Amino acid sequence: MNKKTSLKDIAQHLGVSTALVSYVINNKEKEARVGADMVKKIRQAVIDMNYQPNLVAKSLKSGQSKTIGLVVADISNPFFSMIARLIEDEAMKLGYVVIFGSSDENAEKSQSLINVYLNRQVDGFIISPTEHTEEQIRAVQKTGIPVVLIDRYFPDFPTDSVRINNKEVSEQAVDHLIGKGRNNIAILTYKTKMAHITDRTEGYKMSLKKHKIKVNKKLICEASYQDIEKDVRNQMLNLFNGEQQVDGIFFATNSLAVLGLKVIIGLGIKVPEDLAIVSFDQSDAFDFFYAPLSYVSQCLQQLVKEAINLLIKRIQQPGKSRNSYESVIVEAKLVTRES
Amino acid sequence: MNKKTSLKDIAQHLGVSTALVSYVINNKEKEARVGADMVKKIRQAVIDMNYQPNLVAKSLKSGQSKTIGLVVADISNPFFSMIARLIEDEAMKLGYVVIFGSSDENAEKSQSLINVYLNRQVDGFIISPTEHTEEQIRAVQKTGIPVVLIDRYFPDFPTDSVRINNKEVSEQAVDHLIGKGRNNIAILTYKTKMAHITDRTEGYKMSLKKHKIKVNKKLICEASYQDIEKDVRNQMLNLFNGEQQVDGIFFATNSLAVLGLKVIIGLGIKVPEDLAIVSFDQSDAFDFFYAPLSYVSQCLQQLVKEAINLLIKRIQQPGKSRNSYESVIVEAKLVTRES
């Protein structure tokens, strides 16, 4: 319960100035040309008195909090919790700590998280942004604090971002379904204008067009984030109970695939005989499904590594002109299995 | 890219002292008896100059970082990411931010996380501890910074902790299996001395004894955290390919259930006809399984609420004698379905 020992305590104990102690602690004894025995004495005292630096004070002085602010839609979503974990690991290696928050696809929550993080002087942001948050991001950029978008991005306004080749890989996914002889292929996606999602629909359409298959709007099912379970259910029931003879489906995200498959299981549809499927990412749930599903595999590890690298680069060259932003695109690839 | 405006900037702009500005910003104009028009002027300047407080400076001065350090085994494990999310929500409401780290069941990593958090002056810890970290927790307690253990706990040494009734609910789970007429009941659990797990084995044994069924060590399967996938596989294969006629199984955690069920599916064992199952918690994966599983339902929301309440209480009464710790036990309950 006794107070932590501070730099000053050590200095007083030794009858020297805090400057000396600070230099030694930060291994700057050479630059400051501190005497060898003084160094020894100080190092010993540091150990004896169990000195632990107050990082808050250090932050205030240095202007560096060594903290990264992470904003995702929902940290309890496995996709984001995996990203969080990988960011944690990379950040830790570099001496950074991560504070996280979930925006719930809500621009106001996003803003409030960003504000809190700004006030806490984070050194950088990693954000998987929500609709209508362009201005928030721009405002952060104006402060000079680096932001890297991850997974999601805004095509129409310049930011640093790391994402996958959504359009291309989605096209490949649908190519695969067509290659299996399917031509009534549906897509289950989110009702959103966010490009990482619309790109996937775009890829879906491109594949169909390439194969001279007419795009049928009834086969494009969009579920809203808010009411996702009910929405997916209704959309899927519509799809399979209607007149269209759907024989293939592309799930634009993992969460959608999990929900969609539950309906498919409920309906007793045979996979892959009656329905070929490509999902996004894997899931424990899929291993419980009787047919091995084809899926789009994105290397989250690489995504995160690129994001952290970019962010750290920005943090380290602060003055650098902020007119050039980088978009890193990580290649996701299609893994085909029975479906 | 221009620097943030500070309290001082506002004071200078207005030609007043920083004290005034500080009082007004913190709504202490009454205590400080600041003049009404001065308050107005300051409030306006705060808006005009878009003042945002530097929370790092505030922390240094106040000694309160308004930050909670969360240590779990692995934030990408759905169990912990759900806990993280709930903690985030509760903490946010109270003006706290959460920094998180994963110990990977490794005492050294745990120690290093705790050290980092201490140096960053967190106001409190929420920890789901790993084996052999008792001394680390004790060391934190000695600093006077509150720690609340969640989910996992150490029965032999006093801490604040929030957990479920592991033993009792496990006993109920096995009672249920026995009630279904099973008497060769196995348990799949972790190889660990942590009480939250051994309690579950204890409950398993208690149920068997109560029903005069002899405990058979061969039916107690323990998988190690490190090599979990392979271990579960081997244990399960052993169990079902051996001479014992296992007709019921209790999975001591959700992760174990997911892995174990994969093996069961692979072996083509019929559930519930040939094997009755009780798992811990639910999982998307289970919805993909043909039979609805019985499971132990723990209300994580309540668990987290209790943990945060306790932690905040401790933070707010810092001087309080640290000889009395609280153990909050949240009732988990058995949900029985076909299995």
Added chain:
DNA sequence: CTGAAAGCGCTTACAG
């Protein structure tokens, strides 16, 4: 080689 001092951005007793 070492110390005194200023300052990071805040808060808060203390004067007046």
Added chain:
DNA sequence: CTGAAAGCGCTTACAG
């Protein structure tokens, strides 16, 4: 009603 000043725990030019 308002200002000058000390101090939270650090770092770092500047003297000497």
